[in-house]
Amino acid sequence: MFVVANELVVNEDHREQFETTFAQSIRETLIGVPGLLRTSLLAPTESGQGHLSTLEFESEEAYRAYLGSDAFRAAHPWPGRVPLVSSTLRTYTVHTDLIGDALAQHDEQ
Numbered sequence: 001m002f003v004v005a006n007e008l009v010v011n012e013d014h015r016e017q018f019e020t021t022f023a024q025s026i027r028e029t030l031i032g033v034p035g036l037l038r039t040s041l042l043a044p045t046e047s048g049q050g051h052l053s054t055l056e057f058e059s060e061e062a063y064r065a066y067l068g069s070d071a072f073r074a075a076h077p078w079p080g081r082v083p084l085v086s087s088t089l090r091t092y093t094v095h096t097d098l099i100g101d102a103l104a105q106h107d108e109q
Contacts, residue, residue: 001037001094002060009050009085018051018082019043029075030055035062050086060093 010018030039035058042052057063
């Protein structure tokens with residue numbers, strides 16, 4: 001799995017508008033993107049943090065294909081949206097992943 005994480009910093013007075021427009025944008029532009037498994041917008045819990053947008057792809061190749069797609073172009077026109085103070089994009093491959101039953105504790109008695 002290939003994960004893209006983008007920290008998006010906005011002024012606090014624009015936070016609610018940013019969350020609304022960003023959520024609307026991902027709902028309108030990311031449905032059906034080949035190889036995209038999940039996308040999330042994480043809201044900060046501490047001051048000074050930005051929102052974290054994550055995209056989880058099947059592979060880096062799927063992400064690279066997305067960068068050249070109509071969906072990518074549709075998701076990234078910024079005029080009329082909340083101005084960003086900063087943006088930091090990072091990419092990762094998943095090293096270890098535990099989900100569901102793998103996290104449950106079992107009584108071995």
